[in-house]
Amino acid sequence: MRDVPLSNCEKEFILAAIREGKRLDGRQPYDFRRIKIKFGVDRGCCQVHLGETLVLAQVSCEVVSPRQTRPSDGILFINVELSPMASPAFEVGRMSDFGVEVNRILERCLKESRCVDTESLCIISGEKVWQVRVDVTVMNHDGNIIDCASIAAISALAHFRRPDVTVNGNEITIHPVEERDPIPLSVHHMPICVSFSFYEQGKYLLVDPTDKEEKVMDGRTVIGMNKHREICTLQVTGMMLLLKDQVLRCTNIAVVKVAEITELIHKALDNDRQARLKGEKYGFAESVVTESVTANQKPETTVDSEKSNEEADALNAECEEIEVNGKDLGIGAIGEGGKNTWEIEDFEIDDDEENFKEGEVADDIESELTNEKAALQTGKPTVKTAVRSGTTNEVNVWIVGSSIVYWAGERAEDCDLQNLGLYEKGAIIYWDGWRGMKWNALLGRLQSNLEDKEYPQPDILIIHLGSNDVSSEDTEKLIHKMLLDLEVVQEMFPSARIVYSELLSRRHWRGIKVEEGEKRKERINTMVGLYVKAKGGLIMRHDDIIRQNVCLFRKDGVHLTDTGNDIFIQDLIGAVDECGDLGDDSEEETTMVLNSKDLQITANPVAKLGCIHFIGGQVYEWAGGWEGINNWFLDHYSKL
Amino acid sequence: MVDHVNELVLPGEILTKFNESEKTQKALLGPGLRQEDGDIIVSKPGILKFREPNVYWVDSFQKRYIPTKSDTVIGIVTAKAGDIFRVDIGGSDQATLSFLAFEGATKRNRPDVKVGDLVYAKLLVANKDMEPELVCIDSGGKNDGLGVIGREGGFMINTSINLVRKLLSAECELFKTLGKNLQFEVAVGVNGRIWVKSRSVSQTIAVVNAIEASEFMTNAQIKTMCKKLADTLAGF
Numbered sequence: 068m069r070d071v072p073l074s075n076c077e078k079e080f081i082l083a084a085i086r087e088g089k090r091l092d093g094r095q096p097y098d099f100r101r102i103k104i105k106f107g108v109d110r111g112c113c114q115v116h117l118g119e120t121l122v123l124a125q126v127s128c129e130v131v132s133p134r135q136t137r138p139s140d141g142i143l144f145i146n147v148e149l150s151p152m153a154s155p156a157f158e159v160g161r162m163s164d165f166g167v168e169v170n171r172i173l174e175r176c177l178k179e180s181r182c183v184d185t186e187s188l189c190i191i192s193g194e195k196v197w198q199v200r201v202d203v204t205v206m207n208h209d210g211n212i213i214d215c216a217s218i219a220a221i222s223a224l225a226h227f228r229r230p231d232v233t234v235n236g237n238e239i240t241i242h243p244v245e246e247r248d249p250i251p252l253s254v255h256h257m258p259i260c261v262s263f264s265f266y267e268q269g270k271y272l273l274v275d276p277t278d279k280e281e282k283v284m285d286g287r288t289v290i291g292m293n294k295h296r297e298i299c300t301l302q303v304t305g306m307m308l309l310l311k312d313q314v315l316r317c318t319n320i321a322v323v324k325v326a327e328i329t330e331l332i333h334k335a336l337d338n339d340r341q342a343r344l345k346g347e348k349y350g351f352a353e354s355v356v357t358e359s360v361t362a363n364q365k366p367e368t369t370v371d372s373e374k375s376n377e378e379a380d381a382l383n384a385e386c387e388e389i390e391v392n393g394k395d396l397g398i399g400a401i402g403e404g405g406k407n408t409w410e411i412e413d414f415e416i417d418d419d420e421e422n423f424k425e426g427e428v429a430d431d432i433e434s435e436l437t438n439e440k441a442a443l444q445t446g447k448p449t450v451k452t453a454v455r456s457g458t459t460n461e462v463n464v465w466i467v468g469s470s471i472v473y474w475a476g477e478r479a480e481d482c483d484l485q486n487l488g489l490y491e492k493g494a495i496i497y498w499d500g501w502r503g504m505k506w507n508a509l510l511g512r513l514q515s516n517l518e519d520k521e522y523p524q525p526d527i528l529i530i531h532l533g534s535n536d537v538s539s540e541d542t543e544k545l546i547h548k549m550l551l552d553l554e555v556v557q558e559m560f561p562s563a564r565i566v567y568s569e570l571l572s573r574r575h576w577r578g579i580k581v582e583e584g585e586k587r588k589e590r591i592n593t594m595v596g597l598y599v600k601a602k603g604g605l606i607m608r609h610d611d612i613i614r615q616n617v618c619l620f621r622k623d624g625v626h627l628t629d630t631g632n633d634i635f636i637q638d639l640i641g642a643v644d645e646c647g648d649l650g651d652d653s654e655e656e657t658t659m660v661l662n663s664k665d666l667q668i669t670a671n672p673v674a675k676l677g678c679i680h681f682i683g684g685q686v687y688e689w690a691g692g693w694e695g696i697n698n699w700f701l702d703h704y705s706k707l
Numbered sequence: 708m709v710d711h712v713n714e715l716v717l718p719g720e721i722l723t724k725f726n727e728s729e730k731t732q733k734a735l736l737g738p739g740l741r742q743e744d745g746d747i748i749v750s751k752p753g754i755l756k757f758r759e760p761n762v763y764w765v766d767s768f769q770k771r772y773i774p775t776k777s778d779t780v781i782g783i784v785t786a787k788a789g790d791i792f793r794v795d796i797g798g799s800d801q802a803t804l805s806f807l808a809f810e811g812a813t814k815r816n817r818p819d820v821k822v823g824d825l826v827y828a829k830l831l832v833a834n835k836d837m838e839p840e841l842v843c844i845d846s847g848g849k850n851d852g853l854g855v856i857g858r859e860g861g862f863m864i865n866t867s868i869n870l871v872r873k874l875l876s877a878e879c880e881l882f883k884t885l886g887k888n889l890q891f892e893v894a895v896g897v898n899g900r901i902w903v904k905s906r907s908v909s910q911t912i913a914v915v916n917a918i919e920a921s922e923f924m925t926n927a928q929i930k931t932m933c934k935k936l937a938d939t940l941a942g943f
Contacts, residue, residue, distance in 0.1 A: 071783075071795065071797070071865075072783050072785050072795060072823070073823075074783045074823050074824065074825050074857065074863060075821070075823035075824060075825075075857070076824075076825050076856075076857030076858075076860070076861060076862070076863060076902070077862060077863055078823075079860065080860060080861065080862040080908070080911070083860070083908055084908045084912065087908050087909075089908055089909055089912060091862075091912060091915070092916075093912070093916070
């Protein structure tokens, strides 16, 4: 977009004023405008106002490989963006010459002066170092962007805190903010740029030019300096020649200005630190000026909504009553939807009967089919879940196990999920997790629950135990013991359905190598799982808790974080739901009628009469026995 | 509409309560009000104002200028293109100013206008479908204060439209009070641009700052400010 052009009249006036030593806002030629430094809530976020010019700087860091030429140095990366909101002259995306200039000056000022110690950013020499990135965005342009940006950048760098790192041989641990306090960057000195604009071939100079003054200048000098009188960068742009003593004059002025500005930055950093220490509020929101005519924030004013209330009432009175059907828990419907117009054919029943006859379906399946036909006619898949027993509405669920259960219980309590959210279905959960519990203690624990604590007989008994024995015991002996004990448990609670919760993966197995621990755990899960399933119980899997997912495990590599526990709780809820209200009638199985034209099968998981892998990877158990499968196959594939 | 006057109105509100006498009369709708199918709808947030006999409008805060016919504006000449000048008036499009639209200009006698000059002109054509057109003469051929300004000095500032309207209204005391103590020349363009020229650079700067500061001041405050200004200038 085009910027508003400067008229000749304005140009001449500004020059005339400068000749007299006057400036438009009443400043002296060597005065800076008012500087305001504000810090945000995030570490490393800093906003600087220089009069009307506004620049925002944000520091962030990440771990990267270092440069080949400097393997033990961290990287400092500076990026300056001239946002189009600052001035209509700035275009988005394309970096103009001026943008490149600002970028380079800041880079030279901050990187080449070594104000931030890059060696302290090294984690493992040659492999991992911190890359600190400063993103500077110009939000409003009223002259002197370079100075404002340099103040913002160095203040943000001083404000920033990076995460703490411990190195153990080749293993790096980056501690999250909640664990260890983040540490500040090592800032040796604060280089700040001071801009001078020149007029009439260097005869007059102004410090901190505004936008209009910049438009009429001949050239600009930028001096980057720190309070120790060390020049960090020096740049002259524009069409003019400077004399030696002019440059020296500028540097002398810069010394004074830089000292003042550094003082200001330290004060601002100090105020922010005090506010954070005392627990007071801090951040941008707290530093906004209220109670002013031009402030963006105003106290609340009441809006008179009487008129609109009357209108609303009138409109309501005109409307008819609308019926809302409560279709299901949490679902309401107004009216019925229209017919399906996607031109998918409705499920054809003829094909279905044909296929089934050829497969020589067992009788019990056929009788189910007649029931399902009604459902099939509408082309919907049906999932028949076990019906609730009419005798009691309560389902008692015991969850017995080791520390995993204990911590899951704690987490459930924190999230108000102590009953796993299954109160409506009549389930009552009894948490019984003991840290460090080993398998031997199971029977004793169950006995004590029954007698001493007087828990009611369980309808569902979830056992998560055995991980603590993996390292110490021989695997086969442990499996044998577990199977024997499970048999005893079933005798203790004949009406209960036993759910075996698979042992969790660990990032660290005490006393043995990780691969060995994982192997043993897998074997135990497989063997005990098969047994439990054969006896009519259920296996509770934890497929989502994989050891590669670091954020699921606490630093000991064994117990779960809140995220991990949430997944565990979801698995528990899934298991309890699946068991439903079965009692001891294990033949009331869940059946699924699938709707695919190729696979018209009834899957019967408990009738363990044979299973087959279908092309496509689905496993189904076929109740017609092996002959049934054979015949079905022959018929099906003879058509191909 | 009478009971809404001097109250805050928001865009989308329909003004319905008319006086009996007003229902048959014609009402003149100023900026911020629009008529649609017999309803009068507010299109800008602000205070509803009324002036005798039948003019209604909404006072809202605005910095962007939207060219309207017969406004007098200050423009900056950006280019010369054959027979016309391209002038920036702060709107979305640049306006055209024919070189014949000056007093005493003929095909041979071209006006002395350079790129970068300030012109005080009137909008001849201004609607959303066409480029705006400016002229520096009135219908009688007289320039009436229009034309190139700023040749001899002075300074121009850019302010909000509200400030300009306020300064141009009859009740505003700023120019009167300033004029008691200072000598200055001022040209106010309705596009938010104000050109000021005074005896010296410092006085010009003082007047410019006074104008900018008076945006949110009441008349009483303006009077005190001007007095303070005059005192300071005496020793400036």
